[in-house]
Amino acid sequence: MNLTTDIESIKGVGPKTAKQFRVAGLATVGDVISFLPRRHEDFSEIVAIEAVTPGKQTIKARVVATEVKRVRRGMTVTTAVLQDDTGKLRAVWFNQPYRATQFDDKQEYFFSGNFEFRYNRYQLSNPSAEKASEVPVSTDRIVPVYRAIRGLKSQLVRKVMAELRPIMTMLPETLPGDIVQSQQLVSYSEAVIGLHFPESARDITAARERLAFEEVFQLLLASQLNKQDNKALDGHAIAFDRTSVKEFVGQLPFDLTNAQRIAAWEIIQDMERPTPMNRLLQGDVGSGKTVVAGLAAVSAARAGYQTAVMAPTEILARQHAETLTNLLGSFGITVGLLVGAVKGTARQELYARIAAGDVDIVVGTHALIQDTVKYHQLGLVVIDEQHRFGVKQRQKLLDKSDTMPHLLAMTATPIPRSLQLTVFGEMDISILNERPANRLPIKSQLVSPVSASKVYDSIDAEISAGRQAYVICSLIDESAESDKKSVEAEYKKLKNSVFGHRSIGLLHGRMKPDEKEQVMANFKAKKYDILVSTTVVEVGVDVPNASVIMIENADQFGLAQLHQLRGRVGRGEHQSYCYLMLSDSQKPSQRLRELEKSNDGFYLAEVDLQLRGPGEIYGRAQHGDLNLQIASLADTKLLKRAQSAAEQFITNGEDLLQYKSLQTAVDRYRRLTTLN
Ligand code: ADP
Numbered sequence: 001m002n003l004t005t006d007i008e009s010i011k012g013v014g015p016k017t018a019k020q021f022r023v024a025g026l027a028t029v030g031d032v033i034s035f036l037p038r039r040h041e042d043f044s045e046i047v048a049i050e051a052v053t054p055g056k057q058t059i060k061a062r063v064v065a066t067e068v069k070r071v072r073r074g075m076t077v078t079t080a081v082l083q084d085d086t087g088k089l090r091a092v093w094f095n096q097p098y099r100a101t102q103f104d105d106k107q108e109y110f111f112s113g114n115f116e117f118r119y120n121r122y123q124l125s126n127p128s129a130e131k132a133s134e135v136p137v138s139t140d141r142i143v144p145v146y147r148a149i150r151g152l153k154s155q156l157v158r159k160v161m162a163e164l165r166p167i168m169t170m171l172p173e174t175l176p177g178d179i180v181q182s183q184q185l186v187s188y189s190e191a192v193i194g195l196h197f198p199e200s201a202r203d204i205t206a207a208r209e210r211l212a213f214e215e216v217f218q219l220l221l222a223s224q225l226n227k228q229d230n231k232a233l234d235g236h237a238i239a240f241d242r243t244s245v246k247e248f249v250g251q252l253p254f255d256l257t258n259a260q261r262i263a264a265w266e267i268i269q270d271m272e273r274p275t276p277m278n279r280l281l282q283g284d285v286g287s288g289k290t291v292v293a294g295l296a297a298v299s300a301a302r303a304g305y306q307t308a309v310m311a312p313t314e315i316l317a318r319q320h321a322e323t324l325t326n327l328l329g330s331f332g333i334t335v336g337l338l339v340g341a342v343k344g345t346a347r348q349e350l351y352a353r354i355a356a357g358d359v360d361i362v363v364g365t366h367a368l369i370q371d372t373v374k375y376h377q378l379g380l381v382v383i384d385e386q387h388r389f390g391v392k393q394r395q396k397l398l399d400k401s402d403t404m405p406h407l408l409a410m411t412a413t414p415i416p417r418s419l420q421l422t423v424f425g426e427m428d429i430s431i432l433n434e435r436p437a438n439r440l441p442i443k444s445q446l447v448s449p450v451s452a453s454k455v456y457d458s459i460d461a462e463i464s465a466g467r468q469a470y471v472i473c474s475l476i477d478e479s480a481e482s483d484k485k486s487v488e489a490e491y492k493k494l495k496n497s498v499f500g501h502r503s504i505g506l507l508h509g510r511m512k513p514d515e516k517e518q519v520m521a522n523f524k525a526k527k528y529d530i531l532v533s534t535t536v537v538e539v540g541v542d543v544p545n546a547s548v549i550m551i552e553n554a555d556q557f558g559l560a561q562l563h564q565l566r567g568r569v570g571r572g573e574h575q576s577y578c579y580l581m582l583s584d585s586q587k588p589s590q591r592l593r594e595l596e597k598s599n600d601g602f603y604l605a606e607v608d609l610q611l612r613g614p615g616e617i618y619g620r621a622q623h624g625d626l627n628l629q630i631a632s633l634a635d636t637k638l639l640k641r642a643q644s645a646a647e648q649f650i651t652n653g654e655d656l657l658q659y660k661s662l663q664t665a666v667d668r669y670r671r672l673t674t675l676n
């Protein structure tokens, strides 16, 4: 028997059991061995019945009486009276009538279960039971708890593992030996056994540490190798045109922040190199990323290269096109807008102009990656709100040029340090951690529904002072199963009551693009005092005069999303306010309280990572594939260790080919996270 042996060859696994294993994705001995327990329950200590206390307990006893009772709707309750030298105790099972005939009154059994107070008396609830004369798998030990496999009892899964134990002892090491040694890790074999058959809590800790280290090490090695490969690619060396850039900066209506200057400098230096830039510009909402991208585009255009700027929504694409036209128009740099709404001959003409190099900066949505779009000397690709795009879409845009263009990805969702190292380890990172000097911190407040009228009063006061407001709801139609307020209902309600004297606009994702555009334009032009909207305004929308945002059902949104929404205000010099309306008067979650306290997106991202894990923060699609079984990307200590081990591995010039299973894992991660 080896790791590739079919599961049906395992003792105790017949065709039916094998089928259930296969459905769960476990087809070979190796698959089953890698099926690690999610947690453990310590039933290792046998307690005398007279000494039993509430909680997880194991007792060794005979069964002196059993009884099955049918209760309502075909449910059964089976009771057994257990006895050892010190006393008697009741065990109760629900819907396991076979328990009544399972026990031989001459034999001793182990019973492991929860001793608890139920139905007016103490009892052992649903205990596992095994003959004391046999080697126990579900009792009298630290019992591994596996993810449930449909149609299989956990007892059986544990028995199968016991069958495979001899193979587990012979598993070869999967990490380089010197790393195992220097990191003081247990061997792969010890780790696997430590999880399937732990003898102490320490076994489990050591096993988890070892396997978590391995996962993160593989992931970090993958991103560093990708980075190394990227540095070997040919790109366009775009010379820094100091005069143009200075001129551009000089005519801006504001001074760049220090952070903007540093980021711009990093980008310009990258673009000067003959290898393609692969940089992520992270800036908290409102930190001014667009100007930095504009500056890079000026540099590219002056050297004769085209820039493509891709945004996730049409509203944003239009806004960028507008901003860039304002900033760059006087420089003789042309900006084209390619979105779904540009149709017919206008679209054909635009294609022709792009292909001829008549357009220096092409701004658009996904439309930019369609096959019909041919670029002319595409030198720089800017992807705004890059987490909204999949790896494939980014690749497609980069593929639009024979020579790999420079890539500047931007995100307003700050990425925790640990994810920067792992998932984005291939990229260089610039951070805008400073907001323009004229901004006051937004004042945020959690509001229970009963205090809504106070919020309406303060919104009204802001409007009287010349400001504008957002009201955010999450659904378009009022649906029976949901009590979330729909935008349309909210719009009508506000119009017909508290804000009857104000002008209100309505915006949602099901409107046609030109309708949306019109509404946004009206809001920008102050034709509306209030914009009632879904989360379509979430990303990047910039109306500096808006100073108050009220988010309905705030508890229904993720932390990052709320922070983004809040960032729609506080974009000008006015004091801004964010009211987070709760769905009910219950105590708000910790997440929301953190948001109320902090305006710092980087801090909130760390909190979100700790509270909800990486998948929620960063593109679920990409993360699901990473599929870390053991490691938590929130474990910064572990990441640091693995990072330096990966660096060491590379500087030592180690050859991955020597480590077959490491190589397989690393290759998989490389494919998942790379841009090429
Ligand atoms: P984000 O980083 O959220 O994408 P934007 O690029 O949309 O932010 O910029 C937000 C607003 O701040 C815009 O109106 C922009 O013109 C303005 N802005 C950018 N940089 C500065 C600065 N250094 N000083 C003042 N205002 C700035």
Ligand code: MG
Residues within 6 Å of the ligand: 289, 290, 384, 412, 540
């Ligand atoms: Mg933006």
